[in-house]
Amino acid sequence: MVDISSDVSSRVIEPQTAVARRPMLAMDEVSKRFGSLEVLRNISLSVSAGEVVVVIGPSGSGKTTLLRCINMLEDYEKGIVVIDGEPIGYRPGATPDQRQRMSEREIAAAREHIGMVFQSYNLFPHMTVLHNVTAAPIRVKGVPRARAEERARELLAMVGLSDKMAEYPARLSGGQQQRVAIARALAMDPKIMLFDEVTSALDPELVGEVLAAMQELARAGMTMVVVTHEMSFARDIADRIVFMDGGVIVEQGKPDQLLFSPTTERVRAFLRRYNDRYRI
Amino acid sequence: MKEFAPLLHGYWYLLRGAGMTVLMAAGSIVPATVCGVLLALAQVFGNQAVRSIVVAYLFLIRGIPLLVLLTFTYYLLPLTGIDLPPFWGVVMVFAFYYAAFMSEVFRAGILSLPRAQWDAARSLGMTQRLMLQIVIFPQALRLASPPFVSLCANLVKATSLVSIVGLWELTMASREIVERTLAPFQIFLGAAVVYFCICYTLALYGRYLERRVLQGH
Numbered sequence: 412m413v414d415i416s417s418d419v420s421s422r423v424i425e426p427q428t429a430v431a432r433r434p435m436l437a438m439d440e441v442s443k444r445f446g447s448l449e450v451l452r453n454i455s456l457s458v459s460a461g462e463v464v465v466v467i468g469p470s471g472s473g474k475t476t477l478l479r480c481i482n483m484l485e486d487y488e489k490g491i492v493v494i495d496g497e498p499i500g501y502r503p504g505a506t507p508d509q510r511q512r513m514s515e516r517e518i519a520a521a522r523e524h525i526g527m528v529f530q531s532y533n534l535f536p537h538m539t540v541l542h543n544v545t546a547a548p549i550r551v552k553g554v555p556r557a558r559a560e561e562r563a564r565e566l567l568a569m570v571g572l573s574d575k576m577a578e579y580p581a582r583l584s585g586g587q588q589q590r591v592a593i594a595r596a597l598a599m600d601p602k603i604m605l606f607d608e609v610t611s612a613l614d615p616e617l618v619g620e621v622l623a624a625m626q627e628l629a630r631a632g633m634t635m636v637v638v639t640h641e642m643s644f645a646r647d648i649a650d651r652i653v654f655m656d657g658g659v660i661v662e663q664g665k666p667d668q669l670l671f672s673p674t675t676e677r678v679r680a681f682l683r684r685y686n687d688r689y690r691i
Numbered sequence: 692m693k694e695f696a697p698l699l700h701g702y703w704y705l706l707r708g709a710g711m712t713v714l715m716a717a718g719s720i721v722p723a724t725v726c727g728v729l730l731a732l733a734q735v736f737g738n739q740a741v742r743s744i745v746v747a748y749l750f751l752i753r754g755i756p757l758l759v760l761l762t763f764t765y766y767l768l769p770l771t772g773i774d775l776p777p778f779w780g781v782v783m784v785f786a787f788y789y790a791a792f793m794s795e796v797f798r799a800g801i802l803s804l805p806r807a808q809w810d811a812a813r814s815l816g817m818t819q820r821l822m823l824q825i826v827i828f829p830q831a832l833r834l835a836s837p838p839f840v841s842l843c844a845n846l847v848k849a850t851s852l853v854s855i856v857g858l859w860e861l862t863m864a865s866r867e868i869v870e871r872t873l874a875p876f877q878i879f880l881g882a883a884v885v886y887f888c889i890c891y892t893l894a895l896y897g898r899y900l901e902r903r904v905l906q907g908h
Binding site: 479482484515516519520521522523525526527529531533534535536537546547550551552595596599 | 805808810816817818819825
C-alpha cells in the first residue's frame with residue numbers, strides 16, 4: 412500500500428520542479444539490504460541542478476543509508492546511481508540485472524564530485540583546520556598548494572572561521588568543527604552536497620551557525636540532499652521534502668504542502684507526533 | 692664501596708657488551724617493524740587466503756618460546772647449508788619472531804580508528820592507498836606507539852637469551868667477568884642497571900615521539 416502511494420506521489424509532484432533543469436542526481440530503483448532487513452526498497456529519486464531536497468522520516472527509515480548509497484559508501488544489491496550523467500558505483504547494462512561494478516579507482520574518482528558532511532563531523536584530528544580543507548584538493552585533484560590554500564581561506568571565511576585555520580579540530584566547538592567539515596567538502600568543488608543529520612550531535616545553541624552556513628550554500632545555488640530532524644529548517648531551505656519510511660519514499664512534495672496538508676496517513680501521523688513533541 | 696671494585700674493574704667490558712646488545716636490538720627492531728606493518732596490512736586488507744596464512748604464522752610464533760626457536764635455528768642453519776654469521780642468524784630469528792607481535796600492535800592501531808575516518812576520506816575521493824597514507828597511518832601509528840615501545844623494550848631484554856647460543860653481548864660479558872672476579876651480585880647488578888638504562892631511554896624517546904605526533908589531539 413505504501414509502495415503505491417510513493418509511485419503516485421512521485422509521478423504527480425516531481426515534474427513540477429524537475430522539468431526545466433538537468434538532473435544532477437538520478438537514483439534508479441536502488442535496493443539495499445542488511446541481512447534480512449530491507450533498508451531501501453526500489454528507491455528512485457531525481458534531484459535537479461540547484462535543487463535542495465530534504466529527506467525526513469522516522470529513525471530506521473533508511474534516510475542515512477540512502478545518502479550513503481549515493482556516494483557508494485554503502486554498496487547496494489540493485490539499481491543505479493548517476494551524478495550529472497556519470498554513473499557512480501555501477502554502470503547500467505542492457506537490463507537492470509546486468510549492471511557492472513566500476514573499479515575502486517573509478518568509484519573514488521566519481522566521489523570527487525559528491526561532497527558529504529557527517530553527523531559526527533569526522534574531521535581528521537591530526538591535521539590543522541587548513542590542512543583538513545586542503546588535503547583532498549592537493550592530493551586527490553592535484554591542485555597546486557598555493558591555489559588550494561587560497562580557496563580554503565575563502566571557504567573558511569564563508570563559514571566564519573578565518574581565525575581558526577591553524578587550530579587542530581579538538582580545540583574547536585562542535586559547531587565550528589561541522590562548519591570546517593562543510594568547507595572541507597566544498598573545497599573539492601562538488602556538483603552535489605549530501606548532509607547526513609549534520610546538527611544532531613550539536614548542542615542546541617550551536618545548531619544555528621551550521622544551519623546558517625547551509626542556508627548560504629543553498630542560496631548560492633548548490634544542489635543539496637539533506638537528511639535532518641529540524642522541521643522548521645527543512646521548511647525554510649527545501650525546494651522539495653521527501654518523506655521516507657520502511658525503506659520507501661512514502662510521499663514527497665513542496666514543503667508547505669507536505670508539512671501542512673500531507674496526503675498520506677503515515678506522514679500525518681509522523682507530523683502529529685513531531686508537533687506534540689516540539690510545537691513548531 | 693670496596694665491594695664494588697670488581698664492577699669498576701670490568702665496567703668497560705660490560706659497556707662493550709651493552710654496545711653489542713644495542714646493535715643486535717636495533718638490527719632486529721628495524722626489519723621486525725617493517726615486516727610487522729606488512730603483516731598487519733595483509734591481515735586487514737588481504738583476501739581470505741592471505742589472511743589465513745598470516746593468522747597461521749601468528750599462532751605458530753606465539754606458541755613457540757623464543758629460546759627454543761633460537762636454539763633450533765642455531766642447529767638447523769648449518770644443516771641447510773646456509774652460511775650465515777651467528778649475529779645475522781640471531782637478528783633474523785628476532786625479526787621474524789617480533790614481526791608477529793608487532794603486526795598485532797599495528798593491526799590494533801588500524802582497527803581502533805573510528806569507521807567514520809575511513810568514510811570521510813572516501814567521501815573526499817581518496818583512493819585506498821592515499822587514504823592509508825595520509826589519514827589512517829598517521830593516526831594508527833600514534834595509537835600503536837605505546838605498545839610498540841614496550842614491545843621494543845621487551846626485545847632488548849630478550850637479546851640476553853642469545854648468550855645461550857654463544858653470541859657475545861651484555862649478559863655473556865657479565866658471565867665472563869663473574870667467572871674472573873667471582874662477584875656475581877655486583878656484576879649482574881651492573882648489568883641490570885645497564886639494561887634498565889637502555890630500556891628507559893627507549894621509553895623516553897617513545898614518549899617524546901608520541902608527544903610530537905600527538906599534537907592537536
